[in-house]
Amino acid sequence: MIEIDQYYGLSSPIHRWDPRLKIVSIFVLIFSIMLLYNLILVVITMCFAIMLVFLSKIPISFILTRLKWVFIFVLPFLIILPFTFLGGGIEIAHFLGITLYYRGIEYVIYALMIMIKALTAVMLIFPMIGTSRIDITIKALEGLHIPNKLIQMFAFTYRYIFVLSDEFTNMERSLKSRGYKNRASLFSITSISKAIAMLLVKSYERADRVFYAMRSKGYTGTVTTLHEFTLRPQDWLNTIIVIGFAIFIHIAAISSTMEVL
């Protein structure tokens, strides 16, 4: 299975950045691009994000294969948003008594903006999470005083997703070894759905056992781990650059709307 932190071993400014500040800064940057409504500034932020990705030395192909799914997900916006059946635009087609209208260039820009924002946000996840080991990231979240329950959920998801995927692979192999094939038949669908249901039952029972194991080890509701992070001037400099950019781009956005007024 391919893991998001498989390139944690590389050496780059992003890798050397303190994980706590890295998470906060890039998170601010993600929010900042989400709140922008100006195509030029969105594109500039995307360039900044691409620069961060290049700096992190994570192979572009690794990121592109993952961005592909996001792209497929947001592509419908570009197709759907500029058109309407409700009237108020240029008529472009008639069929079955329905008229399709084109709503104008501003809607195309709007759709493009949604697409770029989504792609950039997902792209930024890679330098944020993919440049340190996942357990270090979890400890960083703990260091940031994120609610403990959330951290526990995150940690358990990460730990058990592999166990579950192994279990599912086993089940799939056992199905296949008895002649099962993925077909569009009712039998195929019922078999696979029963297998998935079994997986749910198994994970439910496992959750019980894990909880017992935790209680046997003195669990009272919070999980704490030992971690040590030291901050260097370079960490703060990186933070200032990224958060500074996020703020700057919003100042630019505000001043441009003022000019329009």
Add this chain to the structure above:
Amino acid sequence: MLHLNGILPGKRTHESGKGSGYVEIFGTTIDPKKIHEMPKKIGIVFQNPDDMLFMPMLGDDIAFGPINLGMDKEEVDLRVKESLAMVGLAGYEQRVPHHMSGGEKKRAALATVLSMGPDILALDEPTANLDPKSRRELIDILKGLKDQGKTLIIITHDINAIPELTDRVIVLNRTVIADGNTREIFSDTDMLIKAGLEIPVIMQFFEMLQFVGYPCDKLPLSLEGAVNNLTQTIENGEGHIHLHYHKHTHSKITATLNKFHYHK
């Protein structure tokens, strides 16, 4: 097994109370409200190590118990190192559980409990699902713990491991069927066969040897015992063992073989 540390509460909290049972450890009855204090006294090792290793990194898993017991950082670090060394996994702090082998996971699960320094260890099928080498390593670790004075409670079907590890054996099948020292239990073949168990192969073999004239009044339970027994017999016979065959030998051996078979 979870009754042992109060996670599954007994029906009554002390001897005079109502209900069907209670558990007493070191003279105090387990109070379900004080479960978080139990790990100091008793550590439970589950059958499936994946249930016990729930943190993203092994070092955190082993530190989990000591941190919950409120120890300070140096103490926790020391205990993590110590308990990993005890199970032969020194230097595994940074390892990720899903990249470890089954035998390593079993030993790691044991280490997560050892780090809390319990006097009693309860293990559910410690040797199940292990290859012979890992099984041997685990048995040696458990022997070492026993020699250090820890009390081990082991639930197992691994008959051949029992003589090496135990002083007292309790046979359970819904209820207590037999309770005694290891030798007493293993001399009651009928009871063991009825419970779906068997006696160690070495013991079966020496019982057969008796029919060809091997002098042996105390059947050895393990390989070590067998070697001692053979040496002793050869010394007594001044360098020789005399085995012989007579007309009843064959029928006796057949009868004994039958004794070890399961009856439907």
